[in-house]
Amino acid sequence: MTKVDEKYKVGQYYPTIGIECHVQLKTKTKLFGTASNEARDAEPNTLVDQVCFGMPGALPVLNAEAVRLAAKAAYALGTKPQKFSKFDRKHYFYPDLPKGYQISQYDQPIILDGSITIHLDDNSIKTIHITRAHMEEDAGKSTHPSGADYSLVDLNRAGTPLLEIVSEPEIHNSAEAKAYAKELWLRMKYAGVSDVDLYHGNMRFDVNVSVSKDPNKFGTRSETKNLNSFKSVERAVDYEIKRQIELLEKGQEVVQETRGWLDDKQKTVSQRSKEDAHDYRYFPDPDIPPVVLDDEYLAEIEKDLPIMPDEWREKLQGCELDRQLIETLLEFQVEASTDFLSLLAAEKTTAKTYANWIVNVETPFMREHTGLVFSSESRQKAYVGVNKLVIEGKLSSNGVNSLLIKLFQMEVPCEDVEAVAEELGLIQMNDSGVLEKIVEQVIADNPKPAEDVKGGEMKAIGYLVGQVMKLSQGKANPAEAQKILRAKLGV
Ligand code: ADP
Ligand code: MG
Numbered sequence: 001m002t003k004v005d006e007k008y009k010v011g012q013y014y015p016t017i018g019i020e021c022h023v024q025l026k027t028k029t030k031l032f033g034t035a036s037n038e039a040r041d042a043e044p045n046t047l048v049d050q051v052c053f054g055m056p057g058a059l060p061v062l063n064a065e066a067v068r069l070a071a072k073a074a075y076a077l078g079t080k081p082q083k084f085s086k087f088d089r090k091h092y093f094y095p096d097l098p099k100g101y102q103i104s105q106y107d108q109p110i111i112l113d114g115s116i117t118i119h120l121d122d123n124s125i126k127t128i129h130i131t132r133a134h135m136e137e138d139a140g141k142s143t144h145p146s147g148a149d150y151s152l153v154d155l156n157r158a159g160t161p162l163l164e165i166v167s168e169p170e171i172h173n174s175a176e177a178k179a180y181a182k183e184l185w186l187r188m189k190y191a192g193v194s195d196v197d198l199y200h201g202n203m204r205f206d207v208n209v210s211v212s213k214d215p216n217k218f219g220t221r222s223e224t225k226n227l228n229s230f231k232s233v234e235r236a237v238d239y240e241i242k243r244q245i246e247l248l249e250k251g252q253e254v255v256q257e258t259r260g261w262l263d264d265k266q267k268t269v270s271q272r273s274k275e276d277a278h279d280y281r282y283f284p285d286p287d288i289p290p291v292v293l294d295d296e297y298l299a300e301i302e303k304d305l306p307i308m309p310d311e312w313r314e315k316l317q318g319c320e321l322d323r324q325l326i327e328t329l330l331e332f333q334v335e336a337s338t339d340f341l342s343l344l345a346a347e348k349t350t351a352k353t354y355a356n357w358i359v360n361v362e363t364p365f366m367r368e369h370t371g372l373v374f375s376s377e378s379r380q381k382a383y384v385g386v387n388k389l390v391i392e393g394k395l396s397s398n399g400v401n402s403l404l405i406k407l408f409q410m411e412v413p414c415e416d417v418e419a420v421a422e423e424l425g426l427i428q429m430n431d432s433g434v435l436e437k438i439v440e441q442v443i444a445d446n447p448k449p450a451e452d453v454k455g456g457e458m459k460a461i462g463y464l465v466g467q468v469m470k471l472s473q474g475k476a477n478p479a480e481a482q483k484i485l486r487a488k489l490g491v
Pocket of ligand 2: 020206223
């Protein structure tokens with residue numbers, strides 16, 4: 001290990017964190033069987049086949065698409081997939097694991113030695129190395145109804161293909177842990193290997209935390225499992241650092257154990273003492289041949305790699321968008337997909353406008369109306385159309401948001417944005433004759449402010465413009481109104 005930097009010191013202790021992350025690969029079927037991997041809210045035990053049920057004699061067959069997605073993920077983790085990898089059996093007993101072992105990869109996983117750059121809130125960046133990432137099948141789910149004298153097992157999740165990504169212990173505070181989790185999430189999302197729906201457990205983080213007085217030596221770690229939000233990663237790390245320091249300060253020891261996170265109580269609790277690798281009796285799975293990937297296969301994957309978040313950051317920085325806006329865009333708007341982001345990158349002034357609409361209007365609206373589909377063609381037509389009206393001064397001040405929201409709800413791409421704006425009464429008054437009349441009326445109705453303006457008190461002009469807007473029911477162009485006001489008042 002390298003010496004832990006002084007800046008991470010908490011009291012007399014140096015915290016260290018390593019993160020394991022399970023990513024659900026988005027395949028149609030399970031890792032070794034024919035059952036569907038797609039229906040999320042299916043009835044218990046309806047997405048099962050002989051393999052994930054552990055029927056005697058059932059033979060697993062490796063899902064080629066899962067291998068392809070894992071290989072793709074390697075590039076997203078800053079490396080290439082291993083040309084040779086194999087599957088092993090990891091033995092343990094659990095009611096939701098009928099076979100009595102999980103098929104995983106042990107000493108020769110599909111990914112070794114990657115690295116990712118994490119982006120911290122103070123604008124600094126840091127490289128975190130990836131020790132390994134291996135494919136494995138998920139287990140089922142046990143539930144223990146409260147008060148009942150039985151437990152329930154649901155095997156729908158059993159056999160779901162996972163990629164477990166293991167970081168080096170190079171993370172040293174909760175902000176870095178959170179940034180790491182977020183960056184992994186972004187990369188898996190952009191690589192298109194997972195649905196990355198945290199709420200439904202598509203990505204789960206296990207945080208290993210230790211503290212030590214010696215910056216050259218790690219302490220004993222605890223592992224808090226199955227965190228499914230960036231916030232809980234951050235909080236669980238903080239909680240563990242504090243808990244462990246308090247234990248050590250009292251002269252007690254940290255035990256190596258698996259802990260769980262209680263989100264309602266915002267604390268970790270002990271679940272079980274930790275197994276060591278030799279407890280699992282790993283051996284190569286005799287049913288599954290090794291995975292051998294040749295150059296042609298890798299070239300094929302490399303050819304179709306999507307643009308990764310770091311490359312987008314660079315492009316968007318070129319548009320002079322600030323960091324926070326870029327991160328928000330990256331986070332929410334992959335659905336807006338490549339073609340739209342290239343539209344953003346096209347021209348600096350428009351990029352800012354579009355980015356702000358995405359972040360401040362579209363994202364909040366879409367989050368409240370989850371059923372809506374807003375295709376990139378629709379978005380492109382809508383944004384270009386609205387922007388044109390803004391530039392021409394045709395949209396009223398409140399018009400942009402209302403118009404965009406109307407356009408989000410249209411089923412087909414809008415060919416005539418101006419017509420929609422007109423229908424909604426959002427087009428500003430362009431007839432200067434009408435506007436002049438309104439201005440005259442406002443001056444006549446407000447002699448005192450009008451005099452003030454004439455006398456050089458320019459604050460009053462804002463008030464008069466406001467009156468013009470009111471009288472025109474918001475349809476006047478405020479800049480135009482001010483021009484006419486000034487002309488009439490001779491200032
Ligand atoms: P296991 O699979 O048994 O949990 P690994 O050796 O694969 O164990 O390590 C799991 C994670 O724990 C890795 O991310 C690693 O970086 C991290 N880790 C190992 N030792 C420590 C430590 N002392 N403190 C914090 N993290 C650690
Ligand atoms: Mg672990």
